[in-house]
Amino acid sequence: MGILKISEELHEELRLSSKVMSRSINAQAEHWIKIGMLAEFNPSLGYTELVAMLMENPNISVHSLSQKAVSA
Template identity: 65%
Template sequence: MGIVKIDDMLHEHVRRASTVMCRSINAQAEFWMKIGMLAEANPALSFTDIVRDQLAAMPAPTPADAVAA
C-alpha cells in the first residue's frame, strides 16, 4: 500500500462520487483506477462490458455468504 498524490479538484470529484456510490473515498479511487486500467488494456470494451466481465469472473455466492453478511 502506498500514498498517491492527486490534484485537489480530482480528490473532490472522488469524494463526491464516493458519497453517491456509498463507498469510501479510497474504495472509489481504487474502483476508478481498476476500471481505467482495464479500459486501457481492453479499448474495445465499454464500461458496461468491463463491469459485466468483472461480475462474471467472481465466484457465485453461496448460502453461507448471506449468513456472513
C-alpha cells in the first residue's frame, strides 16, 4: 500500500462523501478511482453501468481492462 497525496479540498470532498455513503475515506477514494478508471476505458457507459461492472467484478484492475481493450 502506498501513500497518495491529494489536495485538502479533495480530501474534504472524500470525507463528506464517505459519511454520506457509509464508507471509510479510503474506501470512498478507491471507489472514485475505480469508477474513473472504468469511465476512461468505457467512455460510452454511464455511471449506473460502471457501478454494475464493479458489482460483477469488485477486484477489477487496470491490467484486466487493458487486456479486454487489446483483445476487442
